[in-house]
Amino acid sequence: MPLNYNYTPFLKFKVNEVSGLSMLDLALKKKLTPFFDFARKDGMTRSDFERAVSTCYKKAEKYLKAFPYIFVDSFDIPDSIATIKSPNCKVIIEEFSEFEYVPVLGLDRALNHNQTIFDAKAKGEIISDKVAIRFQPEEFSSFDVIEDELLDLIAKGSKVFSDWIFVFDCRVCLESNRTKLATEIASFTSSAAQAIDVEQYIVVGSSIPASITEIAKPSDESVVPRAELEIFHAAQSMVNGITLSLGDYTIVSPLYSDLTIAPELLLSVTAPKVFYTYENRHYIARGGRIKTGGYGQYDVICEGIAYKSFYRKAPYSWGDNFIQERADGKGEKNVTPSTILKPTICAHIEYMARDYPN
Numbered sequence: 001m002p003l004n005y006n007y008t009p010f011l012k013f014k015v016n017e018v019s020g021l022s023m024l025d026l027a028l029k030k031k032l033t034p035f036f037d038f039a040r041k042d043g044m045t046r047s048d049f050e051r052a053v054s055t056c057y058k059k060a061e062k063y064l065k066a067f068p069y070i071f072v073d074s075f076d077i078p079d080s081i082a083t084i085k086s087p088n089c090k091v092i093i094e095e096f097s098e099f100e101y102v103p104v105l106g107l108d109r110a111l112n113h114n115q116t117i118f119d120a121k122a123k124g125e126i127i128s129d130k131v132a133i134r135f136q137p138e139e140f141s142s143f144d145v146i147e148d149e150l151l152d153l154i155a156k157g158s159k160v161f162s163d164w165i166f167v168f169d170c171r172v173c174l175e176s177n178r179t180k181l182a183t184e185i186a187s188f189t190s191s192a193a194q195a196i197d198v199e200q201y202i203v204v205g206s207s208i209p210a211s212i213t214e215i216a217k218p219s220d221e222s223v224v225p226r227a228e229l230e231i232f233h234a235a236q237s238m239v240n241g242i243t244l245s246l247g248d249y250t251i252v253s254p255l256y257s258d259l260t261i262a263p264e265l266l267l268s269v270t271a272p273k274v275f276y277t278y279e280n281r282h283y284i285a286r287g288g289r290i291k292t293g294g295y296g297q298y299d300v301i302c303e304g305i306a307y308k309s310f311y312r313k314a315p316y317s318w319g320d321n322f323i324q325e326r327a328d329g330k331g332e333k334n335v336t337p338s339t340i341l342k343p344t345i346c347a348h349i350e351y352m353a354r355d356y357p358n
Contacts, residue, residue, distance in 0.1 A: 007356070009032070021064065031353075037254075053092055075104065102130045133153070168188070186236075206248065218271040273285070
């Protein structure tokens, strides 16, 4: 099964996201290489992060062995919790030493982040021969500005890694200048290709802000055109002879962080939200506060999706089947804000990898 645009989903390394991947079609799993970020949390300590990485490793061993490899990054974790001799990436290196993952470098990371990864690879603590560099918009705006720093990084890394992957991370780009971003990505790629042997260029972004109310109000429906797709296609049209790969943050904002609100208050401030991706859009349906409207609102929303013309029907994927079963009243347990992610992420990835229009 070929992947549309060599698609790569970017996900938070959390239970329901991993579970969503576990329900994908086996043929798709054999082609897909998911990219994982650890989710930040206010007040997170180094011990908290270590426990999170340990938990995720166990989930990876259980659910992610069918994938060729995965990417793992600590991008969202504050450097302030690291120690001088042990950056956050060291926790990942130690825990994932027997799992094939692609480590991620950056020009804006802690001073010892990149070198720690190089040293670990030299010692045989990292299996993969691939390594990624993640660029932010201010970095890929001009290849000339960062060329010397980038070439120096690659010269050091090429002693231990053979395959390089560039990630152009547009983050939340709904309000960004899309033409500008696409032009900069295309220009950077063209310049880089003349100076560096790069295996893959991934363009990723999201149209989902940290606060969902910016694009979808409670007790309402919204359709959001996806800016990241516009940027990708525009960049690809400007690059001659180089194939770009499409990435997205599925249906979770890249700015997501774990809530620190007291559990007893959570239902008072949380309203259901369900995403369904079709064509170049996100359909978003929301309910009212769970404390007053109850968890049954998720079933009502699923019923509404099942009647939409863009719904792909139950046989399409495990996620689509889940939506139909909830619409038909067949669910035994309540759907919650966290458990709705498993089926909707599954449905999103199946669509983007298989049938998102060329």
